[in-house]
Amino acid sequence: MGKRIGIGLLGLGTVGAGVAKILNSPEGRNPLLNNLELVEVAVRDLDRLRPIDLPRSLLTTSPEKVIENPKVQVVVEVLGGIEPARTLILKAIASGKSVVTANKAVIARHGQEIATAASAAGVYVLIEAAVGGGIPIIEPLKQSLGGNKIRKVSGIINGTTNYILSRMAKEGIAYKEVLKVAQDLGYAEADPAADVEGLDAADKIAILSGLAFGGSIDRSEIPTKGITNLEKRDVDYAKELGYVVKLLATAEHLNSKTEGNNFLPLALQVQPTLIPLEHPLAGVNGVNNAILIEGDPIGEVMFYGPGAGSGPTASAVVADILNIAGIQQVESHTGELDPLLAASSWRKCSLVKPDAIIQRNYIRFNAINKPGVIGLIGTHFGNRDVSIQSIVQFDTSDSVAEIVVITHQVSQGQMKDALNAITKSPEIKGVSAHYGCL
Amino acid sequence: MGKRIGIGLLGLGTVGAGVAKILNSPEGRNPLLNNLELVEVAVRDLDRLRPIDLPRSLLTTSPEKVIENPKVQVVVEVLGGIEPARTLILKAIASGKSVVTANKAVIARHGQEIATAASAAGVYVLIEAAVGGGIPIIEPLKQSLGGNKIRKVSGIINGTTNYILSRMAKEGIAYKEVLKVAQDLGYAEADPAADVEGLDAADKIAILSGLAFGGSIDRSEIPTKGITNLEKRDVDYAKELGYVVKLLATAEHLNSKTEGNNFLPLALQVQPTLIPLEHPLAGVNGVNNAILIEGDPIGEVMFYGPGAGSGPTASAVVADILNIAGIQQVESHTGELDPLLAASSWRKCSLVKPDAIIQRNYIRFNAINKPGVIGLIGTHFGNRDVSIQSIVQFDTSDSVAEIVVITHQVSQGQMKDALNAITKSPEIKGVSAHYGCL
Numbered sequence: 001m002g003k004r005i006g007i008g009l010l011g012l013g014t015v016g017a018g019v020a021k022i023l024n025s026p027e028g029r030n031p032l033l034n035n036l037e038l039v040e041v042a043v044r045d046l047d048r049l050r051p052i053d054l055p056r057s058l059l060t061t062s063p064e065k066v067i068e069n070p071k072v073q074v075v076v077e078v079l080g081g082i083e084p085a086r087t088l089i090l091k092a093i094a095s096g097k098s099v100v101t102a103n104k105a106v107i108a109r110h111g112q113e114i115a116t117a118a119s120a121a122g123v124y125v126l127i128e129a130a131v132g133g134g135i136p137i138i139e140p141l142k143q144s145l146g147g148n149k150i151r152k153v154s155g156i157i158n159g160t161t162n163y164i165l166s167r168m169a170k171e172g173i174a175y176k177e178v179l180k181v182a183q184d185l186g187y188a189e190a191d192p193a194a195d196v197e198g199l200d201a202a203d204k205i206a207i208l209s210g211l212a213f214g215g216s217i218d219r220s221e222i223p224t225k226g227i228t229n230l231e232k233r234d235v236d237y238a239k240e241l242g243y244v245v246k247l248l249a250t251a252e253h254l255n256s257k258t259e260g261n262n263f264l265p266l267a268l269q270v271q272p273t274l275i276p277l278e279h280p281l282a283g284v285n286g287v288n289n290a291i292l293i294e295g296d297p298i299g300e301v302m303f304y305g306p307g308a309g310s311g312p313t314a315s316a317v318v319a320d321i322l323n324i325a326g327i328q329q330v331e332s333h334t335g336e337l338d339p340l341l342a343a344s345s346w347r348k349c350s351l352v353k354p355d356a357i358i359q360r361n362y363i364r365f366n367a368i369n370k371p372g373v374i375g376l377i378g379t380h381f382g383n384r385d386v387s388i389q390s391i392v393q394f395d396t397s398d399s400v401a402e403i404v405v406i407t408h409q410v411s412q413g414q415m416k417d418a419l420n421a422i423t424k425s426p427e428i429k430g431v432s433a434h435y436g437c438l
Numbered sequence: 439m440g441k442r443i444g445i446g447l448l449g450l451g452t453v454g455a456g457v458a459k460i461l462n463s464p465e466g467r468n469p470l471l472n473n474l475e476l477v478e479v480a481v482r483d484l485d486r487l488r489p490i491d492l493p494r495s496l497l498t499t500s501p502e503k504v505i506e507n508p509k510v511q512v513v514v515e516v517l518g519g520i521e522p523a524r525t526l527i528l529k530a531i532a533s534g535k536s537v538v539t540a541n542k543a544v545i546a547r548h549g550q551e552i553a554t555a556a557s558a559a560g561v562y563v564l565i566e567a568a569v570g571g572g573i574p575i576i577e578p579l580k581q582s583l584g585g586n587k588i589r590k591v592s593g594i595i596n597g598t599t600n601y602i603l604s605r606m607a608k609e610g611i612a613y614k615e616v617l618k619v620a621q622d623l624g625y626a627e628a629d630p631a632a633d634v635e636g637l638d639a640a641d642k643i644a645i646l647s648g649l650a651f652g653g654s655i656d657r658s659e660i661p662t663k664g665i666t667n668l669e670k671r672d673v674d675y676a677k678e679l680g681y682v683v684k685l686l687a688t689a690e691h692l693n694s695k696t697e698g699n700n701f702l703p704l705a706l707q708v709q710p711t712l713i714p715l716e717h718p719l720a721g722v723n724g725v726n727n728a729i730l731i732e733g734d735p736i737g738e739v740m741f742y743g744p745g746a747g748s749g750p751t752a753s754a755v756v757a758d759i760l761n762i763a764g765i766q767q768v769e770s771h772t773g774e775l776d777p778l779l780a781a782s783s784w785r786k787c788s789l790v791k792p793d794a795i796i797q798r799n800y801i802r803f804n805a806i807n808k809p810g811v812i813g814l815i816g817t818h819f820g821n822r823d824v825s826i827q828s829i830v831q832f833d834t835s836d837s838v839a840e841i842v843v844i845t846h847q848v849s850q851g852q853m854k855d856a857l858n859a860i861t862k863s864p865e866i867k868g869v870s871a872h873y874g875c876l
Binding site: 002018021022028029032033128134136139143144145146214278280282295296297298300302303304305310311316318319322326327329330331336337338340341346 | 440456459460466467468469470471566572573574577578581582583584585586587652716718720721733734735736737738739740741742743744747748749750752753754755756757759760761764765767768769774775776777778779784
């Protein structure tokens with residue numbers, strides 16, 4: 001039968017209850033689940049009605065008691081929020097216990113501190129559930145793709161915004177209307193800022209990049225543009241040009257002269273992005289997530305599935321528990337960790353300045369409707385070496401023209417210069433939208 | 439630095455050379471690669487020109503010498519073919535060495551024998567490269583999805599046929615023409631039988647099912663229909679009805695009264711299948727592969743990427759080597775294996791009879807062109823409780839009508855009865871095509 005592993009659970013909300021359900025019904029699942037035992041569960045209120053019925057003897061209101069329980073070898077943190085989650089994770093590590101957490105906010109902000117503590121204590125901290133809900137993406141990055149030099153990670157990694165954008169595209173409804181529906185259905189929170197402003201996606205791309213490129217990322221430096229200002233007309237124009245608009249988080253290794261000495265220049269950002277219809281990410285709709293990894297020599301691989309929800313997230317948490325239980329079946333007398341599973345940083349990564357980020361761009365100009373305006377825009381871009389794929393005039397009234405430009409790859413610094421010059425022309429009233437384009 | 443691991447390579451063809459390239463250029467990849475050392479390589483001919491330049495001192499013509507080399511701890515078999523690959527794998531295991539192989543034919547046919555030997559010897563046999571080329575799918579099935587009860591595995595897992603079908607659909611070219619192009623481009627072999635008759639896909643779904651459902655599968659019992667008889671008109675009709683045709687391999691857990699006593703009834707098959715355009719598998723084109731896993735509580739997850747090729751396959755082989763190297767950093771004095779990585783069978787699976795397989799069907803009848811024929815077909819299906827989603831008449835000449843029926847879910851036994859009855863009518867000249875439909 002092998003060694004039994006005691007599990008302590010901090011939190012019994014939707015994810016915690018999902019985890020407890022799996023642990024309590026091992027039949028038909030990986031047989032290693034039979035070696036796991038749910039020992040103690042910390043809840044806020046002992047008497048609240050819950051989606052799962054656990055014996056009262058398993059429950060406590062003290063997370064510290066769970067961590068200190070000598071029968072608990074793996075602490076599962078599914079409380080969410082920064083504190084007390086961070087402190088409890090550090091306490092569990094200090095007690096010599098491995099930790100499984102779904103807490104992307106803590107990992108994106110305090111991952112380095114936690115990893116250092118875990119390494120010193122010789123325990124694992126696993127985070128499969130922190131990104132992409134049920135989609136296996138953290139393990140593949142740490143293990144299955146280890147032979148590759150990763151060039152780029154791009155992901156639709158926020159289900160709420162993808163639900164909103166999918167409905168905007170399919171039904172031609174405006175952002176504010178769809179947001180209300182999403183809130184009514186429970187897909188968006190009453191205060192939707194973390195999702196719609198791209199902050200949640202920035203947390204997640206910071207975590208993915210740290211693993212893909214092997215160095216920690218300063219979360220606060222990621223240029224982040226949400227969907228709150230995205231207009232229905234941009235979704236419509238994108239469609240006419242053969243694109244869908246998604247909130248895309250990207251992390252790309254830039255070839256740069258400053259590279260070397262273990263310094264890896266990365267371009268990270270979160271922004272609404274036009275994706276060509278035939279691109280694998282274009283078909284990712286509703287609350288689904290997908291992450292595309294480009295590397296050498298693998299080429300492109302994509303991981304797709306449910307980005308949130310009790311069941312999928314619990315599946316990811318249990319995957320981590322199983323990984324720890326599996327490796328603990330291998331008797332260790334030296335306190336060595338499996339370096340693939342432990343996945344510590346191994347080089348320095350640094351974000352390039354926003355102006356150095358290179359991408360294709362979608363620009364919508366608001367212009368006076370008169371002949372020569374398209375020529376003027378084209379000339380300005382040409383003068384600044386910005387190569388254009390298309391200029392199309394949409395939705396023209398007597399006085400106003402909407403002109404949409406899609407550029408080829410160009411640095412954001414060059415782009416800024418060109419836009420500054422163009423908007424100085426009296427014919428151009430302004431830049432109404434500026435997004436990325438694959 | 440941790441323990442160094444010696445690698446012995448059997449074969450230096452495209453995959454072997456890809457593996458050697460990664461091992462010899464660890465910079466920018468997972469740092470654990472620095473602990474790996476390519477110790478000896480078995481080749482057929484010492485003097486042949488190869489895609490990679492290795493020191494002559496590493497090469498030998500004797501695979502046995504590589505296996506017996508005391509510095510080799512992991513044997514990588516990339517020879518392909520059943521023999522001598524099978525015997526060499528068993529010899530490596532008997533010598534107490536872990537094995538990494540990309541050999542789907544050996545694993546699909548002799549997996550049980552190899553797993554039993556590996557378990558007795560206390561070594562790992564890892565097979566990530568055997569299915570889906572570079573796509574991480576074996577590891578996720580063994581580890582990341584371990585908390586789930588898997589309901590269904592469906593995959594586009596043969597790149598050659600998917601290339602042919604993609605071009606047939608996109609350009610409206612007939613099967614034989616595209617096959618010739620694929621052969622000229624090296625995407626199909628001179629003798630394409632293993633691919634186009636579905637045998638390669640059957641090997642792979644046998645392997646995937648064994649891992650997903652935890653029991654070994656009798657490869658010879660899988661109903662297999664290739665694409666050799668697929669007509670251009672079926673691809674066209676499917677398109678008009680909103681589907682694409684793919685060679686799909688499926689494995690499904692059937693709920694059945696005979697279940698229990700550790701017996702799991704599975705429906706496996708390989709056949710051309712109509713896939714609705716909005717389905718995640720519909721957009722998988724060219725030589726790409728994708729595998730969709732449905733389970734409880736995860737829902738649906740999909741893994742997508744390059745299904746073949748030197749680089750992607752080498753990426754998968756190196757992933758396996760890294761996994762073994764990672765776990766060998768954890769000192770073991772007991773000879774215990776990590777059960778997740780070892781992944782032995784843990785229950786009995788058994789394929790149901792083909793008549794018990796339940797699916798939606800695409801049927802094309804060749805009929806005499808006269809009023810009432812559609813009614814006759816509908817009535818016969820109705821009499822045998824076969825529920826129909828659509829009947830459409832295509833491509834009618836004066837005397838002949840092509841009638842396409844798409845059914846709802848029905849057992850193949852019921853289907854056979856209904857088709858027997860229908861084809862007895864003098865108005866029906868025959869069933870020209872019968873495929874699956876998602």
